[in-house]
Amino acid sequence: MARTREFDIDQAVDRAMDLFWRRGYAETSLQDLLKELSIGSGSFYAAFGSKEQLYIRSLERYASLQGGDLEKILEEETEIRTAVRKVVSILVEADLTDPTRGCLVVNAATQCADQPAAADRVSTAIRQVESLLAGALERAQARGELSPGKDPRELARFLTTFIQGIRVAGRARMGREFMEDALSAALRALD
Template identity: 80%
Template sequence: MARTREFDVDQATDRAMDLFWRRGYAETSLQDLLRELSIGSGSFYAAFGSKEQLYVRCLERYTSLQGSDLEQTLDGTTGIRPAIRKVLTSMIEADLAEPTRGCLVVSASTHCGEQPSAADRVTAAVRQVESFLAGALERAQVRGELSPDKDPRELARFLTTFIQGIRIVGQARTGREFAEDALSVAMRALD
């Protein structure tokens, strides 16, 4: 008879995500994960399969939460400029408050080239951001908030790239003035 799992997989995933976020994939050993999750290796393998599979699960959870927030912000306002400014400002503020934390997707994109499933998850996350932004920009264009000569998909790709870049320079601790100057230029792309 199989043993009943004695831990909450979602809570364990959240704790593992926090550990990966703080230390990075390569610097987080299986022993670190077992200690952080307070489980044995048999329970770990039964629940998660492998370190890489757990990492991908953490990336999926992170992108789901971040994507939900992004989608809600973009759909929760009638004006595209205030919505995009809010999204970008919240990222800048998060990086100013905790510069070493950064973005888990950015960290994964720069450190997980060796893990194809993690790289695939990063690509999917970037495409998700692009899709949410493109949809919001298309709706804004229909409402007359965005010039008809603007291409919503191109703007979405620019903003997606800007988001990744602003997260990187946030970790570089370039400061508020640097980030706000960059934000001003990015916002002008919508004019």
């Protein structure tokens, strides 16, 4: 008779995500994961398959949470500039509070580019941000907030790249003034 799983998979993924986020993929050993999740290796392999597969699930969880937060802000705010400013300001504050943590997607892009599954998950997460921004920009254009000559998809790609760059600048501890100046310049692209 098979044993019943004695731990919550979603909680385990969240805890693993936090560990990968704090330490990085390469610096997180299987032993670190077993200790963090309080499970044995047999349970680990049965539930997750491998460290890499758990890392991918952690990236998916992170992207889902971040995407949900982004979508909520973009839908709640009635003005696109206010929405973009709010999104970036939240990220800047997070980076100023804890610059060593950064963004798990950016961390994965820089630390795991040689791992096809991780690189694929990073691309998917970035495309998700682009898609959410493009939708918000299209709605803003329909409301008359963006000139008809602006291309919402092009602007979404620029803002997506800007957001990833601002996360890197946060890890580099560029400081509030640098970040706010960069944000002001990025918002001018919407004029």
